[in-house]
Amino acid sequence: MARIVGGITTSHVPAIGGAIAKRRQDEPYWKPFFDGFVPVRKWLSEVKPDVAVVFYNDHGLNFFLDKMPTFAVGAAPEYRNADEGWGIPTLAPLTGHPELSWHVIESLVDDEFDPVTCQEMLIDHAVSLPMALLWPDQPCPLRVIPVCINTVQAPLPSAKRCWKLGQAVARAVQSWPGDEKVLMIGTGGLSHQLDGERAGFINKPFDLEFMRSLIGNPTWATQFSTHQIVEKAGTQGVELLMWLATRAALPGAVTQLHTNYHIPISNTASGLMLMEAAA
Numbered sequence: 001m002a003r004i005v006g007g008i009t010t011s012h013v014p015a016i017g018g019a020i021a022k023r024r025q026d027e028p029y030w031k032p033f034f035d036g037f038v039p040v041r042k043w044l045s046e047v048k049p050d051v052a053v054v055f056y057n058d059h060g061l062n063f064f065l066d067k068m069p070t071f072a073v074g075a076a077p078e079y080r081n082a083d084e085g086w087g088i089p090t091l092a093p094l095t096g097h098p099e100l101s102w103h104v105i106e107s108l109v110d111d112e113f114d115p116v117t118c119q120e121m122l123i124d125h126a127v128s129l130p131m132a133l134l135w136p137d138q139p140c141p142l143r144v145i146p147v148c149i150n151t152v153q154a155p156l157p158s159a160k161r162c163w164k165l166g167q168a169v170a171r172a173v174q175s176w177p178g179d180e181k182v183l184m185i186g187t188g189g190l191s192h193q194l195d196g197e198r199a200g201f202i203n204k205p206f207d208l209e210f211m212r213s214l215i216g217n218p219t220w221a222t223q224f225s226t227h228q229i230v231e232k233a234g235t236q237g238v239e240l241l242m243w244l245a246t247r248a249a250l251p252g253a254v255t256q257l258h259t260n261y262h263i264p265i266s267n268t269a270s271g272l273m274l275m276e277a278a279a
């Protein structure tokens with residue numbers, strides 16, 4: 001049976017890609033952010049997961065306003081990365097795991113979810129940047145299954161629904177007969193608002209409470225409507241739904257092995273968590 005080994009949640013600000021390209025990791029602005037990833041990479045090199053399920057939100061690259069799935073699951077042999085306009089370097093294609101992808105999709109449909117299935121799927125900075133942060137010196141050695149959650153166009157899935165999606169993904173993985181070690185990754189957030197009157201809005205007390213809740217009281221954020229999350233975390237802060245789905249995909253209690261929170265990176269409160277699942 002496949003085993004869920006843990007979860008990593010991180011922000012995915014495009015400027016990170018520029019900082020990597022220009023080797024700015026040790027500059028005072030960037031160091032507190034990049035240093036956060038050192039213990040996470042150490043854990044990855046010890047645990048050596050085989051597969052990553054990546055909960056992310058597309059930003060208008062693979063899906064646009066004309067066709068916007070609420071949930072979409074990749075079932076492709078590889079996922080090409082492209083830049084939707086930030087001018088950041090792209091990654092080599094990530095390798096997929098179509099057999100496990102289809103198992104997850106079948107299990108989700110049995111579980112009354114209706115995802116769009118993608119045998120071709122372009123991935124944007126929300127996937128490429130976490131990979132570049134977690135595997136800076138080599139292409140990501142894991143096979144990946146991207147799970148896309150709409151945060152672009154209303155109506156968005158509720159926090160409660162994203163929680164249930166994460167739980168259903170965990171059930172799917174745990175019923176896979178293979179012996180893969182599976183890592184859950186969630187990318188987005190934390191609080192940020194890129195446009196409008198509140199552009200630059202960051203809510204540190206809310207972010208820290210949300211991060212704490214994922215360990216001790218993980219359904220805490222499911223009490224909030226989408227509008228309440230926008231109010232508390234900013235328009236694009238709704239990306240924290242990826243963190244919630246990731247936590248829900250870790251069955252039972254988790255151990256927090258590492259956390260980092262740094263304000264701001266670009267317009268965003270950048271957060272990072274490493275949670276180990278119970279054996």
Ligand code: DHB
Binds near residue numbers: 015
């Ligand atoms: C920024 C943050 C994001 O999550 C994103 O997708 C794009 C830009 C930012 O803070 O610049």
Ligand code: FE
Binds near residue numbers: 059188189239
């Ligand atoms: Fe984003």
